[in-house]
Amino acid sequence: MDIYRAAERLMGMRDADWRRHANPVSVWTRFSCLPLIVLAIYARQWIGWWAVPCVVLACFWTWVNPRAFPSPADFGSWGARGTLGERVFLARDQYDLNPQHIRVAHVLTGLSVLGLGPLVYGLIALNPWATLLGLVAIILPKVWFVDRMVWLHADVTHTIPGQALPDPTLPHERIPQ
Template identity: 75%
Template structure:
């Protein structure tokens, strides 16, 4: 399960500047539109046939561009910004003292999200709107909870409170190798 996070990060090709931009609440909240747009494009094949393919490619382009199109926030203290900063810490958890219970919960939430993909795929194959919506919700809700867990990780590692102003998103000091 550990490698899925790094694989996703590599697939997105995120650099430091991209992460700073992705910490914008606009980026975080609009990110939740990516999967529904892809699902809609796939589902639209029943109405518009092959014209759904350009819509799917547009949704894929939006998924890649989303973390890059918004300017970095002036203050990184919001829930959304701290979720992004916490995700960076989580992805580098081998270099930080992330509590084991946070890692366990992140794995469980990722697994729940993956399970939600099953009815989503079924719904898209047979064009069942109820299975599609159920799968979409079952995939996205654990992801929202995952972001909240990343906020906790950020708060624990930085000894800060979510909502407090945070003008600099500098990551905390890494632990000393033993």
């Protein structure tokens, strides 16, 4: 099973959603999703069962976030290019990608998964330091992953990150043999 495509299916992302998610505000606020879920779970010690609607709201924000902002007028920003690169990565079997991009993406995803251990322990034991360690261990590789998706997009589209990009340039798909 491809964990990346499973996450995409779980989120129900369509082309229009990806275009909207390329808005830099969407990309940057996306990093609030996991901390909000974690805070809602951790808050059970203070607010008891009221934490459940907070978790539901945080999960709802996670689903709404890629759809909450308009498509950007310029797709040249770091966040937009990271989003475009992620789309290419998700369809990696349809493109001729440098294998190093795929390896690095897998390593960074693996590093994020390692953060689940301290995060889950911290949430169960209500240990703030383990919880914070887990959050950082998950989020930092994810930021690096997005940065690698910028590189991937630049590599396959022969565009330069940081320069204006009025249309969400994606490479031509490889014709199946």
